[in-house]
Structure formats: structure tokens, C-alpha cells
Amino acid sequence: xxxxxxRLSFQRTLQYRxxxxxxxxxxxxxxxxxxxxxxxxxxAQGGSIAGYSADDFVAYYIAWxxxxxxxxxxxxxxxxxxxxxxxxxxxxxxxxxxxxxxxxSFAAWKPFxxxxxxxxxxxxxxxxxxxxxxxxxQFLAFFIAVWTGFILRFVILYLLGLIAFWTTRASALFExxxxxxxxxxxxxxxLDLMPGWVQTLAAWLPFQWTFQGPIEIVIGRTDxxxxxxxxxWQVVWTAGLGALLAFVWSRAxxxxxxxxx
Amino acid sequence: xxxxxxxxAQDGSTIPSVPAVSTHALTKTYRVPVREPGLRxxxxxxxxxxxxxVEAVKPIDFAIxxxxxVGFLGPNGAGKTTTLKMLTxxxxxxxxxxxxxxxxxxxxxxxxxxxxALIMGxxxxxDWDLPALDSYELQRAIYEIPADVYPRRVxxxxxxxxxxxxxxxxxxxxxxxxxxxxxIAGALLHHPEVLFLDEPTLGLDITxxxxxxxxxxxxxxxxxxxxxLTSHYMADIVALCERVIVxxxxxxxxxxxxxxxxxxxxxxxxxxxxxxxxxxxxxxxGEVMVxxxxxxxxxxxxxxxxxVARRMLADMEVLDxxxxxxxxxxxxxxxxxxxxxx
Numbered sequence: 103x104x105x106x107x108x109r110l111s112f113q114r115t116l117q118y119r120x121x122x123x124x125x126x127x128x129x130x131x132x133x134x135x136x137x138x139x140x141x142x143x144x145x146a147q148g149g150s151i152a153g154y155s156a157d158d159f160v161a162y163y164i165a166w167x168x169x170x171x172x173x174x175x176x177x178x179x180x181x182x183x184x185x186x187x188x189x190x191x192x193x194x195x196x197x198x199x200x201x202x203x204x205x206x207s208f209a210a211w212k213p214f215x216x217x218x219x220x221x222x223x224x225x226x227x228x229x230x231x232x233x234x235x236x237x238x239x240q241f242l243a244f245f246i247a248v249w250t251g252f253i254l255r256f257v258i259l260y261l262l263g264l265i266a267f268w269t270t271r272a273s274a275l276f277e278x279x280x281x282x283x284x285x286x287x288x289x290x291x292x293l294d295l296m297p298g299w300v301q302t303l304a305a306w307l308p309f310q311w312t313f314q315g316p317i318e319i320v321i322g323r324t325d326x327x328x329x330x331x332x333x334x335w336q337v338v339w340t341a342g343l344g345a346l347l348a349f350v351w352s353r354a355x356x357x358x359x360x361x362x363x
Numbered sequence: 364x365x366x367x368x369x370x371x372a373q374d375g376s377t378i379p380s381v382p383a384v385s386t387h388a389l390t391k392t393y394r395v396p397v398r399e400p401g402l403r404x405x406x407x408x409x410x411x412x413x414x415x416x417v418e419a420v421k422p423i424d425f426a427i428x429x430x431x432x433v434g435f436l437g438p439n440g441a442g443k444t445t446t447l448k449m450l451t452x453x454x455x456x457x458x459x460x461x462x463x464x465x466x467x468x469x470x471x472x473x474x475x476x477x478x479x480a481l482i483m484g485x486x487x488x489x490d491w492d493l494p495a496l497d498s499y500e501l502q503r504a505i506y507e508i509p510a511d512v513y514p515r516r517v518x519x520x521x522x523x524x525x526x527x528x529x530x531x532x533x534x535x536x537x538x539x540x541x542x543x544x545x546x547i548a549g550a551l552l553h554h555p556e557v558l559f560l561d562e563p564t565l566g567l568d569i570t571x572x573x574x575x576x577x578x579x580x581x582x583x584x585x586x587x588x589x590x591x592l593t594s595h596y597m598a599d600i601v602a603l604c605e606r607v608i609v610x611x612x613x614x615x616x617x618x619x620x621x622x623x624x625x626x627x628x629x630x631x632x633x634x635x636x637x638x639x640x641x642x643x644x645x646x647x648x649g650e651v652m653v654x655x656x657x658x659x660x661x662x663x664x665x666x667x668x669x670x671v672a673r674r675m676l677a678d679m680e681v682l683d684x685x686x687x688x689x690x691x692x693x694x695x696x697x698x699x700x701x702x703x704x705x
Contacts, residue, residue, distance in 0.1 A: 106504030110490060110497055117492045117533075192488035195451050195481045197473035198505050355471070356455040359393065 103198055104206045111210035122211075126218045129170050130226075137163035137230065140291065152294045161234035161321040162292060164226045165244070166313075170289070171215040172248045173312050175256040176204050178272035181263035190358065201347070205256055212252070236320045243329050244320035250336045251312040257343045258308060264347070267354035282307075288314025308339040381465060382426035383557050383589035384450060388459035391420040391445050419445045421613040422459055429556075432583055432590040434604035434621065438699040442613040443593040447559045450591070451481045463557055477506060480555035482547060484565030487534065495530045495545040499552060506553035513552075520548040523578055540571035547575060551582060558583070560592040564599055576602045597692045611699065625688035628698045632668050635660045636675055637683040648675060657682075662689075 115122060137159060144156040154162070184190045193200045236244065262279060266272035284290050285300065287309035293301050304310050315332035318324040324332070397415045398408040420442040427433050437443045448454040450463055452471035461468050466475035489498040496517075503513045521527055524544045529537060537545065547563065560579065564572040580603055583590050594600055600607060600621065607624060609617040617627055634649065637658045645651050648671050649663035663671045668686060675681060688694075 103501075103504045106501045110493065110501050113497060114490060114492050191448075191453055191481070191483065191486070194453055194471070195476060195479070196505055197476035358453065358455075 104202065107203050107206035108210035111207040112214065115211050115214045119214075122214060123218055126171060126215065126222065130167055130222055133163040133166045133170070134226075136166075136291070141230075152292075154292055154294060157233050158321060158323070160230045160232040162317055164223060164230070164232060165317045165320050166289070167222065167226070168216070168219050169248055169251070169313055169316055171219055172212055173252045173255045174211075174215075175208060175252065175259045176263060177259055178263040178266060178276040181266035182273050185266045185358070194355070194358070201260060201351070204260070205253070208256065209252075212249075234321050236322060240320055240322060244316055247316035247319055247329075247332055247336070250333065250340070251316050254308060254336050254340045254343070255312040257340055257347055258312075261343060261347050261350060264350050264354045267357045283309045283313075286310065287312060288317065308335075308343070311335045311339060380429055382462070383429045383431070384461075384463050384591065385426040386446075386450075386459065386461045387424055388422035389420065389424075389446070389449060389456055389461050390418070390422050390458040391442075391449060391454060392457040393417045393419055418613055420449070420610075423610070423613075423615050425608055425615060425618055427557075427589050427591060429589055430583070430587045431606065432580070432592065432603050434600040434607040435591055435593045435610065436600065436607050436695060437593075437610040441610045441699075443610055444561055446610070447481065447561050447591065447593065451479060451559055452476065453481075477553070478555055479557045479559065480550045480553070481559045482550045482561065482563050484543065484560075484562035487542060487546070489534045489542075489546060489549055491535045492533055494532055495526075495534055495549060498534070499530070499549055502549055502552045508553055516552055516554075517548075520551070523581070524548055524574065540567045543567060543571070543575065547578065554586050554588070556586075556588055558588050558590045560590060560594075562594055563592070564594060564596055572596065572598065573602075579603060597690075597695065601691060609695075609698065616698070621691065622688075624691060625694045629665070629689050629694045631662045631664055631689065633660055633687055633689055634663050634668065634672060634675070635683075635685045635687070636679070636681060638679040638681050640680065642679055 140151070140154075140159040140163075141156045144151050144154065144159055149155055150158075190200070193203065196203075258279075259276075262276055263272055265275060269275075285296070286293075286304040286307055293304050293310060293314055296304070311332060315336070319329050319332060393416070394414050395417050396408075397413050398404045423442075423446065435443050435446070445454060449456050450461055450468050452468040452475070455469050463475055464478055466472050468475065489495050490501075499517060502508070508516070517530075521530060524547070526545060526548060529541050529545055530548075534542060534545065543563070551558070558579075563579070564575055567575065576599055579590065579592075582588065583603075590603070592599065592603060604621055606619065607617070607621045608615055609624070617624060619627070631649075633652070635658065639657070641654065641657060641659055642648075645654055645659055645661065649661035649667075652660045652662055654660070661671075672684060672686060675684065
């Protein structure tokens with residue numbers, strides 16, 4: 103069933119290949135702004151900030167583009183629509199948990215995203231010429247960490263989406279969480295550049311394991327222990343939040359009013 | 364788990380069948396936030412939210428046997444769709460219990476979901492951007508339809524519903540009627556044992572309605588599926604259902620043969636009389652519905668039908684007289700408009 107859903111989702115993505123290309127271009131603009139700003143600041147500061155050289159920033163934000171595209175997950179906006187318009191009826195009468203169907207559907211887009219990302223990455227490397235050269239092992243570990251990071255982020259956003267069963271407006275909370283994630287995941291800037299208290303707070307939350315954790319593996323800013331820690335925390339958070347998700351789902355589904363359908 | 368359907372005991376005697384669907388005091392109450400219109404009421408609702416409880420379905424009891432096709436009638440808001448949603452596990456009941464193929468639908472067991480289907484008219488469940496055949500492939504995977512059986516079923520549905528040339532087009536390019544046909548075929552690919560149909564012919568033209576009716580009837584006969592059907596088109600009910608359940612204000616007010624509905628609710632019959640010269644004082648026999656020089660149709664109180672017919676025969680040179688129950692549509696309309704409580 104996973105395979106069938108993934109195949110269907112991939113076919114759907116192919117129907118909107120131009121839209122997908124434009125979305126990916128949108129993802130490129132954000133990191134290029136960060137990249138140029140921090141590279142310039144690092145060079146002006148004598149070559150590095152908080153241990154990040156200008157070259158590290160270049161590598162960080164090029165890897166960022168793939169991580170961002172790969173960790174796109176089902177947002178609570180979708181849940182608001184599903185709950186308010188009763189669009190879950192078909193899904194809920196199928197002998198297959200909606201979570202797995204959604205996960206398969208999103209996972210199927212990823213190879214397509216990667217296909218589009220490769221030429222963009224080549225252009226970025228040619229323009230900014232990072233000197234970081236990840237080993238095959240580092241690249242493989244990064245590749246796996248990006249997928250596991252995607253699953254973790256998928257679970258986080260799925261949990262947030264389930265709030266729509268109680269409020270039918272989960273997207274409002276989503277805006278707050280996205281802002282927190284921006285600061286606490288390494289998406290805006292590497293956490294090393296953040297004040298100590300922000301780093302402490304980030305350590306208690308799962309966001310960095312979906313973003314900065316995988317990036318640090320590929321740009322060589324973490325050793326074997328650090329790499330294993332990334333995977334370890336990803337697994338711990340996914341298992342914990344996954345169990346919470348299962349519990350919340352069982353309660354949420356009782357509240358479904360199937361309105362609008 | 365109890366398996367629905369009649370079976371034979373070892374001594375040859377028949378074990379009573381377990382109903383495919385049954386409910387016992389099943390209820391659903393919605394909690395609905397309410398407030399008066401206006402800014403002041405809006406601000407007040409920030410502090411104190413008023414919730415009203417709406418009893419959409421009051422305790423209802425019924426059972427549907429394996430293979431039975433039952434019409435579920437009621438005006439808008441009577442509780443039909445809410446009941447269907449409870450029986451398919453979409454809504455959690457507020458009280459009572461239900462059983463579908465021996466399962467509690469509220470638990471939404473995959474084993475139950477594999478054996479039922481819910482079709483809601485005018486709703487699109489297939490992938491909008493892809494041809495229906497691609498969505499059928501997903502159905503095949505979800506319901507684990509054997510690889511050798513699947514193409515035969517698709518071919519059969521394509522033939523029965525005349526889907527050639529439709530299933531390989533993106534669903535968004537199909538008309539409403541065409542879409543409904545491919546939807547129904549997709550929903551039945553796994554041969555559900557219980558089929559819940561909510562207004563399956565809604566918005567379709569007469570020809571398409573007839574085709575879908577015929578398909579549902581044949582499919583139920585072929586597979587032995589039980590069907591619970593709601594429809595505002597009485598033609599659907601008359602064509603498919605011998606038994607109807609009528610729900611009004613969340614309560615079942617009738618559960619029995621369709622042909623008995625008029626006896627139960629219509630306090631009158633219609634007499635159509637044909638005569639060389641009709642009496643000019645026809646309204647003395649009953650309420651005149653239609654009349655011309657030689658033929659008239661009258662509404663007559665059920666208790667007075669025999670006496671009125673005798674008087675007509677005595678008073679006029681009657682060529683033909685026909686006494687019948689009023690059309691089901693009229694009976695149902697009367698039940699719902701008068702708010703009869705059973």
C-alpha cells in the first residue's frame with residue numbers, strides 16, 4: 103500500500119512539475135539571502151563568527167536547500183481544511199491509517215525534489231565555490247539523516263495538525279511554532295551563533311534534529327559521536343512524539359464531526 | 364468475531380443469520396456553539412461561550428440482514444447521514460451501540476473497513492488530477508484485491524457502467540455523472556459486504572440515475588451485499604428497496620415494507636373513476652384532484668373508500684374504477700410536512 107500511494111503521489115507531482123520547480127526556486131532565495139549576509143559578516147569579522155568560517159556558511163546554506171526541500175511535511179493548514187469541510191470521510195473509511203497514507207504521499211515527492219535540487223546545487227557550488235568536500239560516508243549519513251529528519255518533522259507537524267480536531271484552526275498555533283522552529287532549528291542561522299540560553303532551549307526541543315543536525319554531518323562539523331547523536335535524538339524524539347501522536351489520534355478521531363460532508 | 368449471513372449447523376438445521384448491520388439505542392448529540400448576531404454578542408461570546416446540544420439521532424434500533432437492500436428515508440436534517448456516518452466509523456456515537464458485520468464501527472477496525480464501503484453522492488474521492496485507473500490501482504493495493512481478480516473486476520465494471528473512454532482520463536475532466544460512475548466503480552472494486560449509499564444519484568440526469576440504480580441492484584444481487592441507501596429521489600427507493608426505514612427528527616417512525624408505508628401514514632386512498640357522464644357533484648364523494656368530462660381522480664378517506672365506491676357505482680354509469688394507495692412520493696412528503704410522529 104505504501105508503494106501504491108507513493109506511486110500515485112509521484113504521478114500527481116509530475117502533473118505539476120512546473121509548480122514544483124517554482125517552489126524549489128522559492129526555497130533557494132531564502133538561503134541565498136542568509137548565505138550572502140553571513141558570508142559577508144564573517145569576512146568582515148576577520149574570517150569567522152562563532153567558529154563558522156565564510157566557507158562554512160557557504161557549505162551550510164547549500165546543504166540547507168536540500169534539507170529544507172526534504173523536510174517539507176503536511177502542515178496544519180491542510181488539517182483545517184480537512185476538518186472544516188469534512189474532507190476526511192473517504193480517508194477514514196479506508197482500512198489504512200491516514201498517517202501512513204500522508205507520509206507515503208509526501209515521501210514520494212522527495213525523489214522529484216532531489217531531481218530538481220541537483221542542478222540548482224551545481225549552480226550554487228559553481229557560484230559560491232565552497233571548499234568543504236564531504237566523504238562518501240558523510241554524504242550517506244547526511245542522506246539518511248535528512249530522511250529521518252523528515253519523518254521527525256512530519257510527526258511534529260502531524261501532531262500540531264491534530265489540534266484542528268479541537269479548535270478547527272490549528273494553523274494559528276502553527277505560525278507560532280514555525281517562528282520558534284526558525285530560531286531553534288538552525289534554519290535562520292546556525293545555533294552556534296545564537297545566545298547561550300537559546301542554545302539551551304533548543305537542546306530541549308526536537309527542531310535542530312530536523313535541520314542543523316543533518317547539515318552538520320555533511321559539512322564536516324561533527325565527528326562520529328556527534329553523527330550518532332543526531333541519529334539517536336532523531337529516533338528518541340520520533341518514538342516519543344509518535345507514541346503521543348497515536349494517543350492524541352485515538353482521542354481526536356472521536357471528536358471528528360464530519361461537518362460539511 | 365461473528366460472521367454475518369445465514370449458515371447451516373452440522374445437523375442440517377439453519378442457524379439464524381447474524382444481522383449485517385444492527386443498532387441498539389444508538390444516539391448522536393452534537394454540541395454546537397451558538398450566539399446571537401451582532402458585535403456585542405460576538406464580544407460576549409469571547410468570555411462566555413454558549414453551547415447548545417442538538418440531538419441529531421435519538422435512540423434508534425434496527426437491523427439489516429445480509430443481502431437486504433433497505434431505503435433510509437427522511438427529510439434534510441432528520442439524522443440519516445449522521446446514522447450512516449456512525450455506522451461507518453466516521454462519527455463516534457454519543458450513546459447506544461452498533462454492529463456492522465459483527466464489529467463495533469466506532470472502533471474502526473481495519474477488518475471491518477475492508478468489508479464495507481461508503482459512497483456519498485456529489486463527493487469526489489478519486490484523485491482529481493489522475494485517471495481513475497490510477498486510483499483504482501491504489502484501491503487494489505489497499506484492499507489487497509488479488510492480481511488475477513482485479514483486471515476482471517475492472518473490465519466488468521467498465522462494461523456494466525459503460526466506463527470505456529472515461530477511466531483513462533483525469534477525473535477533473537469528467538462530467539458530474541461520469542465522475543459518479545467511476546467513483547461508484549472504484550468504491551465497489553473490493554466487493555464490500557455492506558454498502559452505505561448516501562444520495563448516490565444526487566444531481567444526475569434521469570438516464571444516469573437509472574444506470575446507477577441498475578448497477579447497484581445487480582451488484583447487490585451478484586455479491587449478496589447488504590445496502591443501506593438514502594435518497595431524496597423516490598425512484599431510487601422504489602427501484603431498489605422492498606423495505607424502508609423512515610427517520611424524522613432523529614427518531615425512527617417507520618420500519619417495514621415500502622408497500623405498507625401508505626397504509627401506515629396515508630389516511631386516504633385515491634379513486635380514479637371513468638364514466639360516460641361524470642356526476643357534476645364529484646366533491647360530494649371526496650376531494651377532487653383531477654377531473655375532465657369522463658375521468659376523475661379523487662382523494663377519499665381510507666375508512667370511507669368502500670362506501671364511496673359503492674355510491675359511485677350506484678349514482679353513475681361507471682365504465683372503470685380503480686382504487687389505489689397514493690404515490691409513495693406523496694406519502695413521504697405528507698409524513699415529513701406534517702411532522703407525524705410514530
